[in-house]
Amino acid sequence: DAGITQSPRHKVTETGTPVTLRCHQTENHRYMYWYRQDPGHGLRLIHYSYGVKDTDKGEVSDGYSVSRSKTEDFLLTLESATSSQTSVYFCAISESIASSGNTIYFGEGSWLTVV
Amino acid sequence: AQSVTQLDSHVSVSEGTPVLLRCNYSSSYSPSLFWYVQHPNKGLQLLLKYTSAATLVKGINGFEAEFKKSETSFHLTKPSAHMSDAAEYFCVVVGGYQKVTFGTGTKLQVIP
Numbered sequence A: 001d002a003g004i005t006q007s008p009r010h011k012v013t014e015t016g017t018p019v020t021l022r023c024h025q026t027e028n029h030r031y032m033y034w035y036r037q038d039p040g041h042g043l044r045l046i047h048y049s050y051g052v053k054d055t056d057k058g059e060v061s062d063g064y065s066v067s068r069s070k071t072e073d074f075l076l077t078l079e080s081a082t083s084s085q086t087s088v089y090f091c092a093i094s095e096s097i098a099s100s101g102n103t104i105y106f107g108e109g110s111w112l113t114v115v
Numbered sequence B: 001a002q003s004v005t006q007l008d009s010h011v012s013v014s015e016g017t018p019v020l021l022r023c024n025y026s027s028s029y030s031p032s033l034f035w036y037v038q039h040p041n042k043g044l045q046l047l048l049k050y051t052s053a054a055t056l057v058k059g060i061n062g063f064e065a066e067f068k069k070s071e072t073s074f075h076l077t078k079p080s081a082h083m084s085d086a087a088e089y090f091c092v093v094v095g096g097y098q099k100v101t102f103g104t105g106t107k108l109q110v111i112p
Helices: none
Strands: A004-007 A010-013 A019-025 A031-038 A042-051 A054-057 A064-070 A073-078 A087-094 A110-114 B003-006 B010-014 B019-021 B023-026 B032-038 B044-050 B056-058 B064-068 B073-078 B087-094 B100-102 B106-111
Touching: A004 A087, A010 A019, A019 A031, A019 A087, A019 A110, A031 A064, A031 A073, A042 A064, A042 A073, A042 B100, A054 A064, A073 A087, B003 B087, B003 B100, B010 B019, B019 B106, B023 B032, B023 B087, B032 B064, B032 B073, B044 B056, B044 B064, B044 B073, B073 B087
Parallel strands: A010 A110, B010 B106
Antiparallel strands: A004 A019, A019 A073, A031 A042, A031 A087, A042 A054, A064 A073, A087 A110, B003 B023, B019 B073, B023 B073, B032 B044, B032 B087, B056 B064, B064 B073, B087 B100, B087 B106
16 A cells, blocks of 8 residues: 555534645655545545645635645645535545556545534 | 546445446547545545556456447456445546546445
């Protein structure tokens, strides 16, 4: 299994509070991704990173920000959580760009509930 | 536009019988195709991938998939289902410009 650790694994938070999810990898892979998984939608890309301090938006980036100050860490921040952000969040990594056919490896997920 | 359609949201099979999970895709590029499996409360695990080599791809746990360009399909099969195969399966297309598209998933139920 790829060395990906997500924290926290489970969190309940109140509407309007900030939340940060952390993804830590031990594989030294260049690319890191944050996805959210919701019933009927599969996985949707929130943001991804192609290097330290290099990030870009995915298809559902509104309300989220990311930071990558080190190769091994990729943080996802909900500045002001809303109930629509209740979801399961997956971090993923790949050695090279996913479009080259490189495998994407996933973390175990972080369950976030916004009440 | 790039898209993935998993034709069945739920599939139910008896233990020991064949499994067929269907996936059709659309891509403007020569895509890479993947199947992932997700067990309850777990992350996604790679089953197999196609990257323009052999069109019949063998994966872990006895699964295989065949890339059919003319039919734009990448169906997942297994000759004999096991109880441990009960999970959700995702077909994934990777095309140009780092675009990764997930299908909405197929839940496989295996009946003893």
